[in-house]
Amino acid sequence: MTREILKNDSRETAVVTGGGSGIGRATAIRLAQDGFRVLVVDRDAKALAGMKAGLDGALAITCHEVDVCDRLAMCRLLDDEARLDVMVCAAGIGQMLPFDAITDQDFRAMLEVNLLGVFIGAQEASRRMKAGGRIVTISSRAAIGGGGFAHYVAAKAGVVGLTRAMAIDLRGKSIAVNSVAPGFTETGITRALTPEQHAKFSALEPSGHPADPAEIANAVSFLASPKTSFITGQTLFVDGGKSVGSLLL
Ligand code: NAD
Numbered sequence: 001m002t003r004e005i006l007k008n009d010s011r012e013t014a015v016v017t018g019g020g021s022g023i024g025r026a027t028a029i030r031l032a033q034d035g036f037r038v039l040v041v042d043r044d045a046k047a048l049a050g051m052k053a054g055l056d057g058a059l060a061i062t063c064h065e066v067d068v069c070d071r072l073a074m075c076r077l078l079d080d081e082a083r084l085d086v087m088v089c090a091a092g093i094g095q096m097l098p099f100d101a102i103t104d105q106d107f108r109a110m111l112e113v114n115l116l117g118v119f120i121g122a123q124e125a126s127r128r129m130k131a132g133g134r135i136v137t138i139s140s141r142a143a144i145g146g147g148g149f150a151h152y153v154a155a156k157a158g159v160v161g162l163t164r165a166m167a168i169d170l171r172g173k174s175i176a177v178n179s180v181a182p183g184f185t186e187t188g189i190t191r192a193l194t195p196e197q198h199a200k201f202s203a204l205e206p207s208g209h210p211a212d213p214a215e216i217a218n219a220v221s222f223l224a225s226p227k228t229s230f231i232t233g234q235t236l237f238v239d240g241g242k243s244v245g246s247l248l249l
Contacts, residue, residue, distance in 0.1 A: 009060060011037040013083050014224060017068045017121050018091030020047030022187025023138060026213035027088055027220045032059035034221055036086065041077065041121075043067040043091070047188075068117035074124050086224045087125035089118040090138040094189040096197060099150050107151045114155035115162065122166055122177070131174035136223045137163045138216075139179045141239040156181075160235050167233030176232040178223045183239025186210040206240045206247075 014031045018024035020042030028051075032038045037060040042048050048063040055061055066073045068091045078084060093113045097106060122135050129135075139159040146153050163179040170177055184190065184201045190210055193201065202209050219238045222228055237243045 009037050011035060011060065012085040012226070013037045013039065013081060014086035014088065015039045015041060015078070015084065015121075015125065016088040016090060017041045017117070018089075018138075020044050020051050020063070022090075022189065023182060023185060023213045023216045024088070024090035025051055026217040027090060028061055029055075029059065030214070030217035030221050031086070031088075031224060032061050034225070036060070036224075038062075039064055039077070039081070041066045041068065041074075041091070068121050069112055071120050071124065074120055078124055078128055081128075083130075084125055084128045084133065085226075086134045086136070087121055087129075088136045088138070088220055088224065089121045090220075091117055091121075092138065092189070094149070094152060094192070096148050096193065097151070098148065102151050107154075110151040110155050111158070114152065115158040118159055119162060122162075126166070126170050126173065126175055129173070129175050132226060132229055133173075133175040134224050134226070134229060135166065135170075135175060135177040136220050137177070137179040138220075139163070139181045139235060141181050141183045141237055141243050143181055143235070144243060163235065164233045171232065174229070176223075176229045178231060178233065179235040180216060180219045180223065181235050181237045181239065181243075182211065182216045183237070183242050184210045185213055185216055187213055204242070206242050211238065211240065 014036040016028040019028040019040030028040045040063045140156040142153045143156040143160045166177040
């Protein structure tokens, strides 16, 4: 569908960042199936082209090449919309590095996309939302700890903190802000791991395998629904139960 046709659409509008791949992509499709008009934002033109090619034409999804760290570009996109009801901040990067090998540049790059990118998207969305708007950030189970990617853990713990702070600051505007914290999920990020790393991560999962991105999208769909706007400031772990502990007997 073209954006012009969709502009006159009265459906609720959702923006999904990082929607060209993985969890964002599954979320965009799920929200469109839920009845939203969805704008997919991604900086990767190839991922967007792949997304477009694989779409069911009946779904109200348009794709936009924007970097979430580019505030002006995000503003231009959102200013062109008549309404904004849901913002899902899923764009993110991953990188495995021993603690001693992480450089300032690695650390800054991680915070730039995974934390500042969430802040920019959520802040600009909140400025345009009416009462009843919903913001869903994608943090990670790694927010509670994890070895081999300290900069990622720090950024994701920051996303949980930011989500809780935004929930308080936006309460007066009746905008709900929550986070979904996925466990190991089969996406572009995990496909970039070496086969050995992938096998090790899988073995640590209670299920023994990564989650399907649709499982994560299911939780986002719940928090994006207008019926759940009384829930705010929460982080929903979708990790097969790994975050609650291990079975020892
Ligand atoms: P993915 O690589 O499949 O998708 C991430 C998408 O974000 C890509 O399409 C990428 O182009 C886009 N992106 C990256 N930087 C961007 C930017 N600056 N501007 C716009 N788009 C950008 O990976 P994924 O696993 O689906 O990641 C989605 C989110 O889920 C991330 O925030 C990630 O940290 C989080 N997460 C993933 C897992 C997992 O195991 N896959 C676990 C926990 C959390």
